[in-house]
Amino acid sequence: MDFKFLVFVLLLSNSVAAFYKSTNRSLKDVNGGTDCAACTIIVSLIDQLSLVYSESIDQAMQRLCGYLPDQYNTVCKEFIYVAGPIIVDLLANGESPDAVCHALTFCTTDPPNPPCKLYPQPRGGLEAGIKRSKLRAMKYTSNLRELLVNSDICNMLPGLKQICEMIEGKLNNHEPVLDIDKDGFSIIDSLRGSSWRGKDCDDSRAAVHPGARPVDWDRYEDSNCNGIYGVDPVSGKPYEQLFCGDSKPMGVGLLGDSAGAHFHIPAEWVTPTVMGLDMFANITFVAGNELDWPSMSGTTGYQNLTWPTVHGWTDSAYLRLRQRNLCNHRDYQNIAVNGARASSANSTLSRSLSRNQTSDYPMILFYSLIGNDVCNGHPDTIEHMTTPEVMKANVIDTLAYLDTVLPAGSALIMTGLADGRVLWKYMNSRYHPLGELRGDVTYADLYAYLMCLQVSPCNGWMSSNETLRNFTSERAAALSKVLQDLASTRTYKNYKIHYMDFALHTVIDEWVAQGGKPWDLIEPVDGFHPSQISQALTAAYTWTHLMQNFPEVLGKENPHNEQIRQLFGDQGGH
Ligand SMILES: *[C@@H]1O[C@H](CO)[C@@H](O)[C@H](O)[C@H]1NC(C)=O
Numbered sequence: 118m119d120f121k122f123l124v125f126v127l128l129l130s131n132s133v134a135a136f137y138k139s140t141n142r143s144l145k146d147v148n149g150g151t152d153c154a155a156c157t158i159i160v161s162l163i164d165q166l167s168l169v170y171s172e173s174i175d176q177a178m179q180r181l182c183g184y185l186p187d188q189y190n191t192v193c194k195e196f197i198y199v200a201g202p203i204i205v206d207l208l209a210n211g212e213s214p215d216a217v218c219h220a221l222t223f224c225t226t227d228p229p230n231p232p233c234k235l236y237p238q239p240r241g242g243l244e245a246g247i248k249r250s251k252l253r254a255m256k257y258t259s260n261l262r263e264l265l266v267n268s269d270i271c272n273m274l275p276g277l278k279q280i281c282e283m284i285e286g287k288l289n290n291h292e293p294v295l296d297i298d299k300d301g302f303s304i305i306d307s308l309r310g311s312s313w314r315g316k317d318c319d320d321s322r323a324a325v326h327p328g329a330r331p332v333d334w335d336r337y338e339d340s341n342c343n344g345i346y347g348v349d350p351v352s353g354k355p356y357e358q359l360f361c362g363d364s365k366p367m368g369v370g371l372l373g374d375s376a377g378a379h380f381h382i383p384a385e386w387v388t389p390t391v392m393g394l395d396m397f398a399n400i401t402f403v404a405g406n407e408l409d410w411p412s413m414s415g416t417t418g419y420q421n422l423t424w425p426t427v428h429g430w431t432d433s434a435y436l437r438l439r440q441r442n443l444c445n446h447r448d449y450q451n452i453a454v455n456g457a458r459a460s461s462a463n464s465t466l467s468r469s470l471s472r473n474q475t476s477d478y479p480m481i482l483f484y485s486l487i488g489n490d491v492c493n494g495h496p497d498t499i500e501h502m503t504t505p506e507v508m509k510a511n512v513i514d515t516l517a518y519l520d521t522v523l524p525a526g527s528a529l530i531m532t533g534l535a536d537g538r539v540l541w542k543y544m545n546s547r548y549h550p551l552g553e554l555r556g557d558v559t560y561a562d563l564y565a566y567l568m569c570l571q572v573s574p575c576n577g578w579m580s581s582n583e584t585l586r587n588f589t590s591e592r593a594a595a596l597s598k599v600l601q602d603l604a605s606t607r608t609y610k611n612y613k614i615h616y617m618d619f620a621l622h623t624v625i626d627e628w629v630a631q632g633g634k635p636w637d638l639i640e641p642v643d644g645f646h647p648s649q650i651s652q653a654l655t656a657a658y659t660w661t662h663l664m665q666n667f668p669e670v671l672g673k674e675n676p677h678n679e680q681i682r683q684l685f686g687d688q689g690g691h
Pocket residue numbers: 141
């Protein structure tokens with residue numbers, strides 16, 4: 118049985134793995150890699166839960182399984198049956214979660230790599246702890262490794278296989294899994310459905326989808342899913358023509374990475390003091406969305422979710438454009454993938470955009486890949502960063518391709534890469550949720566641990582080495598310059614290009630000026646991605662910037678919005 122029995126751990130592992138797979142970076146499981154990290158997190162949670170609730174390790178394990186939905190609970194209990202006695206024995210003897218996971222064989226020490234540790238080590242350091250733990254573990258079953266490592270969670274649990282393949286991008290090139298008419302739009306939310314691309318209002322006809330130019334002004338039915346159709350009895354004219362005809366409808370799209378998809382692991386999932394019953398209730402939905410929350414993202418977000426605890430609100434380019442012209446309802450496409458960089462944007466993401474040059478409305482497409490071209494988990498991280506030459510070749514090919522799919526009158530907004538030095542600057546000395554209870558794990562510790570296991574999302578910035586952090590930012594700036602130069606020199610038939618910096622610093626400064634803390638803008642669990650608040654503030658900043666510098670693409674306020682609201686209510690919702 119695979120240790121990845123806890124689904125959120127499956128996700129932790131798989132999303133990191135997907136980072137690498139989707140960008141064709143070879144993922145070797147050095148020192149146990151993501152399995153080791155997952156094991157260590159779980160054993161640590163068990164340990165901390167027993168402290169929080171003053172109960173035995175055994176009871177804490179039962180408690181953790183009890184938090185999971187039924188379908189996972191059984192697997193959890195089976196796991197405890199096999200590995201539980203060892204965990205209980207070793208933790209009770211004061212060994213660290215790192216040593217326990219070495220004894221359970223999820224963590225290894227593969228020379229020449231040093232052993233990796235997340236927690237402080239008792240009595241003689243990690244190597245002594247591993248030795249003691251392995252000795253004690255020998256008392257228990259001898260075929261532990263077989264039992265634990267050989268099977269694959271993806272094939273074990275009903276419904277998970279599809280999600281795993283989805284996460285690995287095997288299915289449909291990041292297109293919706295359920296899409297009967299194959300128009301790129303779905304009637305379900307997760308699995309690349311309406312969380313990502315406007316909901317299909319007729320999944321049996323491909324011509325009917327968000328963003329379509331209405332057929333016969335939607336006299337009889339809604340052919341573009343914006344909820345507007347029928348004929349005005351007074352004038353005898355179709356509403357779509359009356360209200361939208363002169364309004365220049367525009368969709369919003371995104372070719373992006375995990376920041377654009379809004380990667381987010383709820384802190385509650387790894388904070389023993391607040392974990393609780395039902396917290397994992399919607400985990401299948403979350404898994405089906407690849408741990409991303411596009412419906413609350415700064416580009417295509419359209420709803421305020423209140424579960425699990427959401428720290429922040431939703432604001433987005435789509436919401437602003439929709440508010441400006443309600444005819445744009447449901448016309449969004451979030452084509453962002455964890456780990457994507459310029460090469461995948463060219464070869465995969467751009468090809469997955471659903472837009473027909475003749476039968477769809479134009480769109481504002483954001484090209485926003487803010488880090489993966491300089492971010493990877495390789496020990497020789499610099500070797501694996503995109504060079505300006507490769508960047509240029511990929512972007513030129515992407516731009517040429519887009520000219521063959523974007524309808525005339527579209528716009529492309531390219532953002533530069535972030536300057537990730539803010540991560541170390543604001544996070545390094547703070548406690549990570551896994552280390553809050555005892556004050557024993559800081560972000561500096563977490564970054565070093567992920568780097569040691571070679572699963573860090575970004576060695577270049579999540580590093581104590583200032584020279585390396587500076588180098589990474591210099592390379593990022595050089596890549597941004599490539600984008601900026603292309604934006605100012607290239608012209609295309611069907612769209613205009615506009616470049617803007619990814620203004621993380623400005624957004625942080627504004628937030629701090631309002632009395633906020635810089636770390637509110639960074640995801641607490643991974644210590645890497647922009648948080649919910651950051652998504653919303655970036656959306657507001659971007660909108661203001663476009664209003665000032667590129668207003669012609671945003672169109673005019675639709676004077677019929679109020680009439681649309683009165684006649685069509687929420688226009689069918691999202
Ligand atoms: C992935 O990388 C390997 C080694 O760098 C290369 O040989 C292979 O062609 C790449 N595959 C794809 C699909 O780009």
